[in-house]
Amino acid sequence: MKVLVIGSGGREHALVWKISHSKKVKEIFALPGNSGMNELAKTIDIKASNIIEIADFAQEKKINLTVVGPELPLSLGIVDEFNRRNLKIFGPTQKAAMIESSKIFAKEFMKKNKIPTSDFQTFNYPNDAKEFLKNTQFPVVIKADGLAGGKGVFICNSIEPAEASINSIMIEKKFGKSGEQIIIEEYLSGQEMSFMIISDGKRAIPLVSSMDYKKIFDGDKGPNTGGMGAISPSPLSDKNLYTTIMKTIIIPTIEGMRLEGKEFRGVLYAGLMITSEGPRVLEYNVRLGDPETQTILLRLKSDLVELMEGSTDGSLFDIPVRWDDKVSGCVVVTSKGYPSKFETDKKIDGLERAKSLGVEIFHAGTILKDRSYHTSGGRVLNVCALSNNLKDAMKKIYDAISFIGYDNIYYRTDIGKVKK
Numbered sequence: 406m407k408v409l410v411i412g413s414g415g416r417e418h419a420l421v422w423k424i425s426h427s428k429k430v431k432e433i434f435a436l437p438g439n440s441g442m443n444e445l446a447k448t449i450d451i452k453a454s455n456i457i458e459i460a461d462f463a464q465e466k467k468i469n470l471t472v473v474g475p476e477l478p479l480s481l482g483i484v485d486e487f488n489r490r491n492l493k494i495f496g497p498t499q500k501a502a503m504i505e506s507s508k509i510f511a512k513e514f515m516k517k518n519k520i521p522t523s524d525f526q527t528f529n530y531p532n533d534a535k536e537f538l539k540n541t542q543f544p545v546v547i548k549a550d551g552l553a554g555g556k557g558v559f560i561c562n563s564i565e566p567a568e569a570s571i572n573s574i575m576i577e578k579k580f581g582k583s584g585e586q587i588i589i590e591e592y593l594s595g596q597e598m599s600f601m602i603i604s605d606g607k608r609a610i611p612l613v614s615s616m617d618y619k620k621i622f623d624g625d626k627g628p629n630t631g632g633m634g635a636i637s638p639s640p641l642s643d644k645n646l647y648t649t650i651m652k653t654i655i656i657p658t659i660e661g662m663r664l665e666g667k668e669f670r671g672v673l674y675a676g677l678m679i680t681s682e683g684p685r686v687l688e689y690n691v692r693l694g695d696p697e698t699q700t701i702l703l704r705l706k707s708d709l710v711e712l713m714e715g716s717t718d719g720s721l722f723d724i725p726v727r728w729d730d731k732v733s734g735c736v737v738v739t740s741k742g743y744p745s746k747f748e749t750d751k752k753i754d755g756l757e758r759a760k761s762l763g764v765e766i767f768h769a770g771t772i773l774k775d776r777s778y779h780t781s782g783g784r785v786l787n788v789c790a791l792s793n794n795l796k797d798a799m800k801k802i803y804d805a806i807s808f809i810g811y812d813n814i815y816y817r818t819d820i821g822k823v824k825k
């Protein structure tokens with residue numbers, strides 16, 4: 406069969422890699438993809454947000470399964486467009502994707518279905534929001550309703566920064582339409598954890614646990630990034646917690662969405678805070694996490710394509726999922742300055758030597774020029790490994806990274822070590 410993967414990051418390179426192991430798959434396309442995927446997939450120069458052109462492409466090439474990496478095409482209704490044309494695609498419809506693309510929808514959905522989350526209020530006007538702040542306890546968390554590329558959430562310890570956040574979202578309109586409404590919610594303390602499942606609309610099959618490292622500097626310091634590394638399994642996961650999350654969060658979510666006529670197919674990612682009173686949902690995502698996916702796919706023994714087909718066909722129960730008991734890790738190698746300003750177009754040396762240590766290297770921001778890879782983004786490479794224990798996996802990864810060189814290379818040196 407022919408498979409099309411949409412997206413261009415490390416997560417998508419890992420998807421292409423895993424899909425290439427499926428006996429069923431003859432040909433893989435990546436759209437727009439990145440040059441690191443070229444050995445495994447043909448890259449297609451169409452933007453991931455251009456859903457009509459993508460559907461035209463899939464129709465013309467007779468693609469048998471399309472897999473969507475990022476949330477944007479999902480929130481634009483790519484799955485609906487494919488369904489109208491009878492093309493098979495893995496992911497939720499636009500209506501179901503609202504659980505990520507509207508934080509207000511998600512909060513109201515949780516309230517209605519008694520899914521544990523923090524208290525909240527929603528606002529359409531900045532003055533009402535500011536009025537509310539006068540009688541509230543700090544810290545508060547202020548969130549733009551819509552997609553904001555991970556930049557629309559502000560944790561505010563007092564009234565001044567809270568007002569400034571409201572101004573930037575609602576008056577300066579920093580996130581455009583995504584900031585027309587906001588949420589002010591109760592601040593939760595605890596440890597963060599992500600929990601991903603794959604659903605066919607009725608059933609939910611949990612993926613193995615993972616833990617990501619969001620902050621830019623060692624010791625979890627500095628601003629949030631798209632993700633600087635991950636390990637699987639998560640040191641936080643235990644059987645009781647797992648059962649509570651499935652029972653109080655995942656099952657009611659899948660069931661609630663189905664009963665609302667927003668049947669959820671694809672990957673549901675619950676961003677959780679493990680508080681002293683139990684797990685609470687911070688947000689939902691409707692796709693795989695990056696870089697958690699890289700570590701999870703390294704441990705998946707089953708055929709990923711079969712799982713994705715089971716999700717789209719509503720027949721997940723037929724498919725046994727097998728996981729490797731080993732431990733996996735991923736370190737994201739970036740351009741110094743990320744997540745703010747950074748330079749690109751630096752020649753990358755040592756990739757082959759690094760690979761010879763037995764790691765998997767998934768590309769994110771690279772471009773092939775005069776037969777060598779150059780940097781082209783903030784997150785450049787994902788160096789990943791699977792081993793009998795975490796220490797070995799991380800050693801393998803860091804040994805491999807020591808062979809990789811480019812002008813402004815930066816990565817965290819403590820992935821797998823710190824307890825968040």
Ligand SMILES: Nc1ncnc2c1ncn2[C@@H]1O[C@H](COP(=O)(O)OP(=O)(O)O)[C@@H](O)[C@H]1O
Nearest residue numbers: 523546555556557558590591592593676687688
């Ligand atoms: N109610 C909350 N209490 C404490 N921290 C929060 C809360 N909501 C969000 N956060 C923090 O902000 C981060 C981003 O919030 P999230 O809702 O996941 O939005 P997004 O990923 O879309 O930016 C979370 O990972 C968490 O660290």
Ligand SMILES: [Mg+2]
Nearest residue numbers: 555676687688
């Ligand atoms: Mg989040």
